[in-house]
Amino acid sequence: MRKLxxxxxxxxxxxxxxxxxxxAETEQSIQTLISIENYIQVLDSVFTxxxxxxxxxxxxxxxxxxRFMPSFLTESEVLIQVSYNGVVRVILFTITGESVWDSANxxxxxTGRFDxxxxxxNVQVKRKQISVSTKQASSWYSDALKNLGLxxxxxxxxxxxxxxxxxxxxxxxxxxxxxxxxxxxxxVRWTIMDAEVNDRKIxxxxxxxxxxxxxxxxxxxxx
Numbered sequence: 243m244r245k246l247x248x249x250x251x252x253x254x255x256x257x258x259x260x261x262x263x264x265x266a267e268t269e270q271s272i273q274t275l276i277s278i279e280n281y282i283q284v285l286d287s288v289f290t291x292x293x294x295x296x297x298x299x300x301x302x303x304x305x306x307x308x309r310f311m312p313s314f315l316t317e318s319e320v321l322i323q324v325s326y327n328g329v330v331r332v333i334l335f336t337i338t339g340e341s342v343w344d345s346a347n348x349x350x351x352x353t354g355r356f357d358x359x360x361x362x363x364n365v366q367v368k369r370k371q372i373s374v375s376t377k378q379a380s381s382w383y384s385d386a387l388k389n390l391g392l393x394x395x396x397x398x399x400x401x402x403x404x405x406x407x408x409x410x411x412x413x414x415x416x417x418x419x420x421x422x423x424x425x426x427x428x429x430v431r432w433t434i435m436d437a438e439v440n441d442r443k444i445x446x447x448x449x450x451x452x453x454x455x456x457x458x459x460x461x462x463x464x465x
Contacts, residue, residue: 275350276343280358284346285309287362289319289335301326306386307422308454312439313415316341320457324379332374334461339366372461385453386423392449393432419451 276284289309308320316337323331340348346361353360404410420433436451444459446452 276346276356280356281343281346283358284342284361284365285311285317285319287358288317288337288342288365288367289321302424304383304423304425306383306424307420308457309420309422310439310454310458311343311418311420313417315417315439315441317343318439318458320461322374322379322382324376324383328376330374330376330379332372332379332461334370334372336368336370337365338368382457383423386421389450389453390421390423390430390432393434396448417451419446419454421450421454 306322319335321333437445
């Protein structure tokens with residue numbers, strides 16, 4: 243069983259300067275050998291889409307990344323890129339073999355070391371480009387910003403609730419969701435722990451997780 247994070251909020255804003263705030267991270271698994279930082283590094287490498295000449299003229303107007311890191315299913319990611327001239331590229335990444343989390347831990351357990359290139363080579367990933375209109379992409383971008391704002395509001399409410407009751411809500415078998423938004427030189431990342439991903443229905447307690455799962459299911463259906 244994989245346990246990634248019991249609680250993690252990660253916000254990055256880049257606009258000529260760099261600022262990062264992060265809460266405590268926890269790992270819960272006897273077989274867990276890879277650090278959270280190295281796990282994210284592997285995912286960044288696995289989900290990297292190599293530039294394709296003529297497919298998406300640069301520079302980008304904006305881009306959105308929806309990353310899903312479940313406890314029981316394999317990882318997946320949605321990449322949405324829109325250029326200034328309105329060209330849209332949407333790619334759905336799906337891990338088809340053993341999860342990245344398990345594959346990385348298996349490798350480290352066998353060799354006793356972390357080797358990014360070797361671990362990435364062992365991961366099987368399917369890349370599917372999906373046709374999406376500029377209007378749809380623009381709607382998703384607006385929704386991403388809206389749900390990012392709601393995530394902040396919900397975080398504040400949860401904090402105030404915890405201050406009054408002293409109770410903390412923890413997901414033992416949930417999924418970790420990461421939203422990345424980039425526009426120009428500004429980049430925002432928001433990572434939360436929420437209900438487990440489901441391939442048949444929309445799950446999530448937070449507005450952000452529900453929205454991300456909605457997009458994921460929609461694109462899976464459109465394949």
